[in-house]
Amino acid sequence: MSVWSFGLLLFAASTAIAASPEHQERHFAVKGHPVVVLQNIVNGRIEVKSSKNPEVVVSSTSIADKVAIDIEQVGDRIDISASSLSSSPLPHEVEANFQLTVPEQTELQLKTQTGLIYVEQVTGDMKLESVAGDVHLKEVSGYIIVKTTGGSLVCTLCSGKLEFASISGGAQVLQPSLTNVNLMTTSGNILYDGDFIRTGLYTMRSGKGLVEVRFSGNDSFDLNARTNLGVVDNQAAAFLKPDTHASRHAASRYAHSLFGTVGQGLAKVELSSYSGTIRILKRN
């Protein structure tokens, strides 16, 4: 190997080392229920899991001279931010991935651009925002607010209250124990597969997408489904009784609509779509 070749190899290796991601881990002791605020202005994944320990552990991976990560603790509040240091960076360089380990009862405010937000087994109010990244929640509980521009939501075994708003992102709510649900998307699809808790309020709206609800035979709810230009695909006609509270409804002149009651009609389910399909199914 010539000296030049060796030099080139050395240069390439040093460049690769300089651009390789750097891992950091910091621990913050907390006393009560902490509040974790993460503003990831660059790309990247945020993963949050819980532990029994009274501390917040922040692990991050990023390229040190491309992304600045600031972490500050004020009492039980941990503020984390990631921002780009480069004026014209390559997409992969402006990336910061976070892995947070928090006490089970923690309040979260997470914001990212394109990466996935994943939260598992955390109890506490949370506000999760993303532009293009998806949001996956598993076994979370509290008042959950999810806002995306194009990212989708998958919420599995969630409980409490859920609000979702998106332009093109869809929402899947699977096996929930939610008492209050408000899902709204302009062009995404909505799937609700689970029980409706008595006295719960469930509103699901999609401008152009499919709204599909799969309920169980033990459920008890009043159903109000309306669509302007789409269709109501009722595949559970055998389980829907005449609407026992029909006097409260005034059918839109222009909408395809379906009113009915399952069980005693204790919960209230409102489904609507401007031009998409509304499908109602009973789970086997």
Added chain:
Amino acid sequence: MHCKELESVLETEGLGPLPKDARLHLATCGACQAFVADLNSIVSAAKSLPAEVNPPDRIWISLRAQLEAEGLIKEPVEVSERSSWWESFNAWLKPRTFATVTAAALVLAAAIFVTRTPHNSNVNNLDSAKNQPVAETPRPAQPQVTASAPPSSTNAANVPSKGPTPSKAKDLAPSPSESASFTLNQAELDVPNMQLAGNSQVDLALRQNLRTLNAFIAECELHLKQNPQDELAREYLNTAYQQKADLLAAMMESGRGEN
């Protein structure tokens, strides 16, 4: 010269070069020296403040358009002035404040629109009620599972008293829909040339979603022109306006944050 006189000189002349008698008084009066020192510190502190106290002219234009649409002011909006405020725009704005104020204005506009909608629909209802025979009052809901299809266009055409005609609805100006649309379109004017997040993936997502919203808004607006009584379509249109306001604010924040 006395202290009062010096104060009045400062009020009229400012902190520039003072007249001779004022300077003589200032040289010997400790209270006035302290007063002038205070003024100097206020001025220097004010100079160090960023130029973000005043929102950009765009906000006033948007609000003015909104107020005009609400009928609260009568003067037309000078769209031709856009170039002049645009020239001063870059000098005035600071990224976060601009985005925040813009967002606030857009949300305000959307909120005004939303809150006005029931009023206008009431007006529509009143208007249609005048033309409706008694038989056309809302029918009681049937206690049965209903999967009703909309009336066909021919059927609708044969029932003149279903609601106001599009042209009649148009007469009920000012249309909040048009004013909200105008306000949002004003805010959208800069977006095509704006470098957003400096990130192609985010840029693409933002622009694609703006296109999605615009297409949906256009669809709803067209539908509402033909069916002005359609409450569900109006609800979706209101939501789409709010989403567009939020999206434009996010786009501006992204763009300014990078610049």
